[in-house]
Amino acid sequence: MLLDDTSAIVTGAASGLGAATAAALAGKGAHVIGLDRNVADAPRLDGVTYVAADVTDEEQVRAAVARAADSGPLRTVVNCAGIGPSARILGRNGVHDLRMYAHVIQVNLVGTFTVLALASEAIARTEPLEHGQRGVIVNTASIAAFDGQIGQAAYASSKGGVVGLTLPAARDLAQFGIRVNTVAPGIVDTPMLATVSEEFRAGLAAGVPFPPRLARPAEFAQLVVMIIAHDYINGETIRMDGALRMAPR
Template sequence: MELNGISALVTGAASGLGAATAAHLAKQGATVFGVDLERSVAAAQAPAGLTLLAADVTDEESVRAAVARAAEGPEPLRLVVSCAGIAPSARILSRKGVHDLELFHTVLKVNLLGTFNVMRLAAEKIAETEADEHGQRGVVVNTASVAAFEGQIGQIAYTASKSGVAGMTITAARDLAQYGIRVVTIAPGIVATPMLAGLPEEVQDSLAKSVTFPQRLADPTEYARLVSMIAEHDYLNGETIRMDGAIRMAAR
């Protein structure tokens, strides 16, 4: 699938993986619509070729409106990338007590339900477009994490949510195959997002040394380039791809 001349929707686009992906796709010639929370959109500066829209990925109506906006122009909506997510830390049991049930619910709602909500509503719109000569209409790229496979201490909610995203991949690909829509998930390792940038330098160095090779944090632009490669590689479907420098997370 060619990126030039299509419309793309990216969630979590005000910062981190989403911002890097939105900017990269715009440089490739896509008309990009970035979705994030209203407060994040208000504080962000959109690069050329990117339109930022305020929406909550867990809310049906605001996501439906954002998808409609991305699909209303002359360029067909072909690519949807879900980067929105949260990663609070809490153990099942700790000195602070038992894991808060509402926190667990919130993480699942944002990371898993939010991803599903965006995927289903975007797929509905993509399915209305005209297929290319190979019967293809579009691609959905979701974001899991290596925590889906080796969640660390304190990541129980995050692990559950990201395991769910990875687990949906093959079923979603099968569900949407008849409409010419591919579904692929990326499971990043340790990426130098704004959240990690706030950690002390010695902590960042320690994290980098835990990566097998290359021993550094991933750059968000590397995630963005992988998204574009997935979109352009028509035979990638139903797979979760680890982008992690061969790291295997330890317990802590």
């Protein structure tokens, strides 16, 4: 599927994976609506319009989808918004904060589903392309969905849910010509890692079999563009992790 003269939605677009993806899609000719809770510090990119929106807020998502659909045929959605707090189920301060657990699920899983569902409604109204194709949705999971570490119960649960959503969503939306795929990144050099020491970053990189370095946001974006272009990839979760399998801690 070609991106030129279409519109796209990218969530979590103000930084990290989302910012790199928004830039890549705009570079391919798409008009991108970039969603994030705070867009004040988002990079200014040609072809990207930033909209302040919370993926857990149905009305804000509906408004953003309508805006994207008004910008051209909505063909692409990439869900990158997410949070990753860490806590053990039983720790020194007692039991895992139950509200925090629910919040992680709400943002990472329910937010992804909300954007997927509401955007698919708009994509289904576009004119079909060859073989009835109308669009593609790419979600973001994590290798924590498969190799969740100590302290990642909430995060791994939410990302495991995204993986589990992929195939049934692809099957549900097949009749409308919408493909659904998921990328499960390993350790990516995002702003979240910018706060840790170089020694810690080097230790993370050394644990990756090959190449022994952190992944780059641009590589995530490159994979997303490849998935969009490859019309036969559907219902699939692709690990992007340098063959890393996470240890318990």
